[in-house]
Amino acid sequence: MYNICYKISFILGKIALLEKILKENKKTITLKDEKILKPEILMQIGESLNSIYKKSPELIEKYDLEDAVKGSYNVRNFIAHDYEGVNLAIIEMILRNEISKLKTKLKRVKNECE
Helix, strand or coil, rough: CHHHHHHHHHHHHHHHHHHHHHHHCCCCCCCCCCCCCCCHHHHHHHHHHHHHHHHHHHHHHCCHHHHHHHHHHHHHHHHHHHHHHHHHHHHHHHHHHHHHHHHHHHHHHHHCCC
């Protein structure tokens, strides 16, 4: 369980960074601006959630994270394979509307780890 707990903490750290960036930038931001938001952050979240799913699918199911895993990994793949075609406004909308829901669920998982 240690590795999963570490990955959850890692993801929560990335989410905190995203929340800080989104809070500081109320207007539309760009994922291309490395000082504001790096696409790598989103890729790391997607990759880490997928890794947890592969090692512990029952944990993902228990905390109703299936959609988050699938969605974040799809975003990761889209960024990795078609960066120029990424609609940054859609990704930003997803972040602003969905990141807090993921954070809440992951905090519940982390509490179980401790």
